[in-house]
Amino acid sequence: MDRKTFLHCALGALAAGGAWPAFAAYPDKPITLIVPYAPGGMGTTFGNIVSEALSPALGERVVVDYKPGANGALGAGYVAKAAPDGYTLLMSVNSTMAINPHLYTKLPFDPLKDFVPVSMIFTNANVLVVNASSPVRSVKDLVAYAKENPGKVNYGSAGNGSTPHLSGEMFRQLTGAPVVHVPYRGSGPAIVDLLAGQLDFLFVDTSVLTQVRAGKLRALAVTGRKRLGVAPELPTMEEEGVKGFRVDTWYSLCAPAGTPPEAVKRLNTEIARMLADPAVRQRMRDVGVDPAEDTSAAYLRRTIEDDSARWKKFIQAAGIRLD
Missing domain, CATH: 3.40.190.10 (Periplasmic binding protein-like II)
Structure with a gap:
């Protein structure tokens, strides 16, 4: 509802002795999903799955917008500064949320302070x-x-x-x-x-x-701790003799800090429904990823914190800095 229509309805309701009209329920316009990488790869897969499943569920289009650069930091920084209204979301992965803070001394965002976790979507390995x-x-x-x-x-x-x-x-x-x-x-x-x-x-x-x-x-x-269900013939790096090698990846959805709880809850609810759909789960497995089993925002926050601690140890021991 635009401002002119809203004011017209409001004045009409008040003149008739009615109550002040409520704002439209979330969402009432298209949502932009920022993928902080170039088109191609799992970012495009994520964007397509989320957009195609959530658009009809929410009743509004989820539009994928690619903003690559600085290992996801540019796109994440863009979302961190976006209006916290639920209409700009971030495809957040462990490299952006749990690894970058230990590689760069200056980032345009803080993973825990500048974002509110919405839901884990899927996990995979390289x-x-x-x-x-x-x-x-x-x-x-x-x-x-x-x-x-x-x-x-x-x-x-x-x-x-x-x-x-x-x-x-x-x-x-x-x-x-x-x-x-x-x-x-x-x-x-x-x-x-x-x-x-x-x-x-x-x-x-x-x-x-x-x-x-x-x-x-x-x-x-x-690179994961176990073989992929979609390609069980491929050994893990450890099975190939590289002991101690394990790199898993997760893909999730985050929103700018301050996003209304009602919007976060609606998104979380629809994602849980999406991941319960056998067709969506099969589509994910067809591209070699595992659908998230825990879609709660609390689980995503714990995952970010735990992964951040694990990668901090590795990066410090390796002496890697990217500034």
């Missing part, structure tokens, strides 16, 4: 892939190849501080392989360069399995 024409056919091959060509073997990532970047750093530390990091503004451009032969390998989200199944890329392992 996949280690090489070009299908690469002579590398296992993790052991990759380690040997990198050591035979010190400083000449490179890997891409979705950006400095992203879980693919830290997966590569963990790989370098735990194996001693002298590999070189090449950051991108999102996983999509990195995948393009891997397909073109400009990169030697890549840790990337499970959206890459499409290219693997098409025979364009070769998957060597997954």
